[in-house]
Amino acid sequence: MLKAIKKLNPIHRATGILAFSGLVIVVLMALAVRHIRTGYAQTAACNNLIMECRQVLATGQLHYDRIADSNQPRAMEDEVLKPLSRIIHNLEAFYAGDRPPGFDLPEPDEDTRVLIKNFLYDVQRISTGINQQRQAGTFVKSEIDNAFEQASHSLDRLAGLLAVQVKAISVRMQSVSLLMLVLLAGVFTISVFMYFRSNRQKNKLIKLTASSLEEEKSRVDTLSRFIEAISNGDYSVAIGTDDKSGLTARLLSMRDNLKANADEDARRNWATQGLAQIGEILRETGNAAALYDKLIKFVVNYTGSNQGGLFLLNDDDEHHPFLELVSAYAFERKKFISKQVDIGQGMVGQCYQEADRIFLTKLPEEYVHITSGLGGATPTCLLLVPLKANDKVYGVLELASFKQLAEHQIRLIEKFAESIAATVSAVKINESTRMLLERTQQQAEEMRAQEEEMRQNMEELSATQEEMARKEREYIKRISELEEQVNSKATAG
Incomplete structure (x- = not known):
């Protein structure tokens, strides 16, 4: 009490x-x-x-x-x-x-x-x-x-x-x-x-109440500005943490949650737009080399990387397959580089062989050197992603950047790689189909030529057979006539 x-x-x-x-x-x-x-x-x-x-x-x-x-x-x-x-x-x-x-x-x-x-x-x-x-x-x-x-x-x-x-x-x-x-x-x-x-x-309480009301008014104004800023999408606004009621902590927690949701939505929208844009590029028809140049240029620019290369498997020689650099891009310009990498050789060959991504933040000395008009420097991180579709690897996508790539960026690059792999797979299938069709058409032409030749031979053979039958009939008739002559002579003698 x-x-x-x-x-x-x-x-x-x-x-x-x-x-x-x-x-x-x-x-x-x-x-x-x-x-x-x-x-x-x-x-x-x-x-x-x-x-x-x-x-x-x-x-x-x-x-x-x-x-x-x-x-x-x-x-x-x-x-x-x-x-x-x-x-x-x-x-x-x-x-x-x-x-x-x-x-x-x-x-x-x-x-x-x-x-x-x-x-x-x-x-x-x-x-x-x-x-x-x-x-x-x-x-x-x-x-x-x-x-x-x-x-x-x-x-x-x-x-x-x-x-x-x-x-x-x-x-x-x-x-x-x-x-x-x-x-x-x-x-x-x-x-x-x-x-x-x-x-x-x-009287003292009245003064304290007036002071408390003034402080509460100031606090309410601060909270109102804080809430208004958050409602306008400004999640960088700050607020004092000396509130004993715990409201400030809850508002800060709400701001952090909204910021996390907004960042997640932004990353999701960014990934969705990226997939949509690369899908439009992949739906283009034309020269494969031009397609590969557009793909590597888009991936490098969209992910904020500084350099990129697209390696595809070349298995024309079944006994010696290798990874061929089909397109390279750095500092907003195409790089004309010719490079072949054997399976299992270096980071690219290892990524292809293991069919798994390689992400390095500490690169070996002289592994890659990014050069621009301002000079040269070693990148901060290196990402290699296999181009894999239906459990089959068609190549490797290599990206180098001065900035650390975030996890959501890496996940999007992996999805880019899957889309590119699916397109490369379709291109290879179409190329194989085209070559098979051309081979089939050539064989059909050869068969048609052979069939014409055989028809002509058959016609000549049929004519020859008819001539031989005619001659045979003539010979038989001649023989019959001769036999009749012989018989008539024998009868007369």
Whole structure:
């Protein structure tokens, strides 16, 4: 609870303390008023009880003397004995600690009980003596008067003791009243002090609030400018990090996430545009050498490289295949370089043989030297990517750059290599198809020529066969004629 009170601002805390103090004072005053009322009630009850007892004794003695002189024993019951019985009943209740009807008496102590008992004894002795004399029919006033006098003395001692107690009650009530005045004065003083203190703290709090509002306004303006800059795509905007609420950290995290997403989108768009542009180049038909020059020029310029070369597999000689540099480009101009690399030789041959990319940031001495009009220098990184399509390698793409190539650039170059490999594969397939078609057409022409020659030979052979058949028929006819001549001659002879 103390921790909860400490967390309150000074004004609320002062108000709470004053309210609590006021409540305590009200409770104490209620108790004090109750105590004072009880004291006054008990004082009045004691005085009334003593006065009643004195009055009953005085009037009882007078009535007794009058009734005894007039010898009227019947009047003794109502005028003397009944009042004595009433005070006996009240005193017995007071002695027992009970409150008699009409008397708000305090709890008697031992001394009070002794005096009450003595007084009761004297009153009962009066009542007993009067009853005995009334029954005897003879009244002896001296005995009863002595009894009344003795009862009066006992009542005086009881009255004195009750007076002392009443005085103590009065002193206690005065002390309580004085204490209440002191408490009220203290509460008033504390209230005035707390009022001025809370007023001073309130003014201080107002100044602090105004300062906080000004700081919050400045902070809101800064955050608004920060959010507006981010919404306009400016992710380089900065903001202070002294915000205790954590909002600044969340905004910075949001900015970093948006920047990362924007960079990722930019890289994705860049890659998509690159693939689309190289696709347009690859769809062009014409001279293969011109196509290779356009490809290497585009790849070097689009990736921000400084030099590039395109090596393709030359397997015209099945026994000695090699990688041939079909196009080279550097510093925005075509390089006329003739170069052949054996399989497995150097970085290019190794890349082809392993069918995997090679990325170097520490190049061997004199491996490659980029030369421009401003002089020569060794590149920062070298990338070799195999031209692979359908698990078959058709060549190697080599790029050298003064700048470090990022991973997303390398991934795009690999996709370029796949597209180039697919085109080279198609070109090779088309070239093979063209050569096969030409060979087939040549063979068809040769077969047509041979067929014509055979047709002519067949025609000549058919003519020869017909001539031979004609001659055979002529020979047969001639023979038949000769046989007929021979037979006719034989018949004639």
